[in-house]
Amino acid sequence: MTDELTLLSAAEIARRVRAKELSAVEAAEAFLGRAEKVGPELNTWITLDREGALKGARAVDEAVTQGKNPGPLAGVPVGLKDLIDVAGLRTTAGSQIYRDNMAKEDAPITRMIRKAGAVILGKLNLHEFAFGPTGHNPHYGDQKNPWDTERVTGGSSGGSGNAVATAQASITIGSDTGGSIRIPASLCGTIGHKPTFGLVTKAACFPLSWSLDSFGPLAASAEDAALMMSAIAGPDPSDPSSLQMPAPDFAGAIGTPLTGLRVGHARNYYTDQSDPEVVKGVEEAARALSDAGAQVTEVEIPDLNLAYDACSTFMLAETAAVHEKHLRECADDMDPWVVERTRAGFFIPATAYIQAQRFRAQWTARVLKEVFGKVDLVLTAATPIPAPLRTADKVTVQGKEYGARLHLIALTRHINFLGFPSTGFPTGFNSEGLPLGAQLIGAPFQDHRTLAAVDQLEKSGAINVKISPFEG
Amino acid sequence: MSIPEEEIIRRCREVFGEPLDAERRASLASLLDTLGRANLEIVDVLEGDSEPMGHAAVLRSARHDG
Numbered sequence: 001m002t003d004e005l006t007l008l009s010a011a012e013i014a015r016r017v018r019a020k021e022l023s024a025v026e027a028a029e030a031f032l033g034r035a036e037k038v039g040p041e042l043n044t045w046i047t048l049d050r051e052g053a054l055k056g057a058r059a060v061d062e063a064v065t066q067g068k069n070p071g072p073l074a075g076v077p078v079g080l081k082d083l084i085d086v087a088g089l090r091t092t093a094g095s096q097i098y099r100d101n102m103a104k105e106d107a108p109i110t111r112m113i114r115k116a117g118a119v120i121l122g123k124l125n126l127h128e129f130a131f132g133p134t135g136h137n138p139h140y141g142d143q144k145n146p147w148d149t150e151r152v153t154g155g156s157s158g159g160s161g162n163a164v165a166t167a168q169a170s171i172t173i174g175s176d177t178g179g180s181i182r183i184p185a186s187l188c189g190t191i192g193h194k195p196t197f198g199l200v201t202k203a204a205c206f207p208l209s210w211s212l213d214s215f216g217p218l219a220a221s222a223e224d225a226a227l228m229m230s231a232i233a234g235p236d237p238s239d240p241s242s243l244q245m246p247a248p249d250f251a252g253a254i255g256t257p258l259t260g261l262r263v264g265h266a267r268n269y270y271t272d273q274s275d276p277e278v279v280k281g282v283e284e285a286a287r288a289l290s291d292a293g294a295q296v297t298e299v300e301i302p303d304l305n306l307a308y309d310a311c312s313t314f315m316l317a318e319t320a321a322v323h324e325k326h327l328r329e330c331a332d333d334m335d336p337w338v339v340e341r342t343r344a345g346f347f348i349p350a351t352a353y354i355q356a357q358r359f360r361a362q363w364t365a366r367v368l369k370e371v372f373g374k375v376d377l378v379l380t381a382a383t384p385i386p387a388p389l390r391t392a393d394k395v396t397v398q399g400k401e402y403g404a405r406l407h408l409i410a411l412t413r414h415i416n417f418l419g420f421p422s423t424g425f426p427t428g429f430n431s432e433g434l435p436l437g438a439q440l441i442g443a444p445f446q447d448h449r450t451l452a453a454v455d456q457l458e459k460s461g462a463i464n465v466k467i468s469p470f471e472g
Numbered sequence: 473m474s475i476p477e478e479e480i481i482r483r484c485r486e487v488f489g490e491p492l493d494a495e496r497r498a499s500l501a502s503l504l505d506t507l508g509r510a511n512l513e514i515v516d517v518l519e520g521d522s523e524p525m526g527h528a529a530v531l532r533s534a535r536h537d538g
Contacts, residue, residue, distance in 0.1 A: 197531065211527075243532055306517070309510030316507075324487075331488055339488075340496070344503050346487055347475055352511045354524050359514045361526030368534060419531050444534035 024075030043141030071117025124159030179412025186437025197419030198243030264299030281427030288462030320345025
């Protein structure tokens with residue numbers, strides 16, 4: 001049975017800890033118990049740090065006892081994708097090449113999370129080097145979907161997704177380069193927020209593609225994701241990609257009614273390539289937004305195919321640069337599929353990389369003007385399909401065959417290219433009992449508005465995160 | 473980015489220590505061909521004042537009411 005404590009929202013855990021109605025140690029024990037019970041079967045964790053978590057929890061309880069403010073995430077048990085340095089724990093990046101890579105210091109994002117009072121349970125499994133949308137991992141085990149363990153979690157933040165979906169952690173941190181937060185959120189049925197590029201520090205986090213990587217939360221509610229964003233958003237001088245912009249007021253935005261909010265429904269973005277049940281879920285979300293007072297209109301995003309290919313060009317080039325040493329010296333130690341995907345980057349001419357960068361700036365400015373000049377948020381599906389089988393190479397959608405892996409990123413990659421914020425949320429389940437997902441995309445630094453809109457959908461009862469009953 | 477097969481073989485041997493089998497060479501060539509065609513389209517639509525570091529400036533210029 002799922003411990004009732006693990007079903008509390010992060011906001012409620014923090015409130016009870018601050019009010020001395022619950023100790024941080026009790027909360028940590030409840031989530032650790034759940035993680036130890038179901039984590040191994042779902043291949044959720046690479047390192048579960050019971051000792052460190054309880055030490056952190058005791059420090060929070062001590063602060064409460066001494067009358068100090070333990071922070072907005074007081075005693076909230078969290079898990080971090082294993083790309084993020086935590087002092088004294090290894091950072092494997094999901095690769096056996098880094099199986100003994102001990103971190104000496106916390107990454108800045110880790111420090112921020114601790115400062116907010118959260119308790120770090122450990123490091124979460126992922127697709128090797130975050131370079132894959134499924135959560136397959138030959139070194140630490142394929143991350144399994146708790147709604148059907150024969151299916152993928154989505155990736156690359158697969159452990160971050162199945163941890164939240166099974167209440168092994170209250171909030172997790174994932175990274176999103178082409179959809180790696182929103183894809184597992186969609187396939188596991190959770191909230192997942194990809195922040196505006198440069199809003200959340202990625203210093204001392206293992207890179208996949210410097211120009212596209214964003215780190216953000218997966219959670220069981222938009223309010224909890226916003227709570228985490230309050231802790232981790234903002235300028236970081238140690239991160240060269242930080243845009244040095246002030247964080248939005250997340251707490252102030254939660255609870256804002258949808259009345260008057262302009263939402264563009266971008267059907268041209270997803271309907272042709274999506275499963276009909278996915279389309280139906282997004283249509284219902286559009287109706288719910290309208291019923292709650294939003295003005296929902298049709299919008300069209302221009303030049304989607306060109307943007308997709310331009311994004312591929314420079315992501316492949318950057319990823320090849322990140323992994324050149326690995327490929328030259330120890331490619332045999334890597335997942336052959338990851339090696340295969342990385343190869344193409346060595347053949348991208350410098351001119352094509354630069355033209356793609358130029359196009360990115362031009363296209364982003366155009367979308368900002370032509371789309372976000374008319375609406376505040378854009379609604380689309382998050383993934384065109386529910387979770388495919390772990391053994392599936394191909395999927396058929398509306399009579400057309402696609403590669404299963406690459407089709408998972410068909411609706412997320414463009415948003416990384418734009419660098420805009422996007423909150424993924426569940427729209428329900430399909431006829432096979434698998435979660436379906438949508439996303440609300442905002443203009444730069446409007447992260448608080450995408451989260452607040454999803455929060456309103458939850459509070460209206462139109463959508464909700466359901467914790468999987470998986471017991472192993 | 474239509475790259476001759478001999479160049480793909482040479483480069484793969486140089487980086488990966490192997491020339492790749494014919495199937496994987498064909499897959500790589502197909503992807504590079506797609507990206508090459510996209511590059512030509514991109515060059516056609518690029519405006520004179522587009523520059524590679526412009527993206528961050530576009531993000532920063534967006535309204536910030538947080």
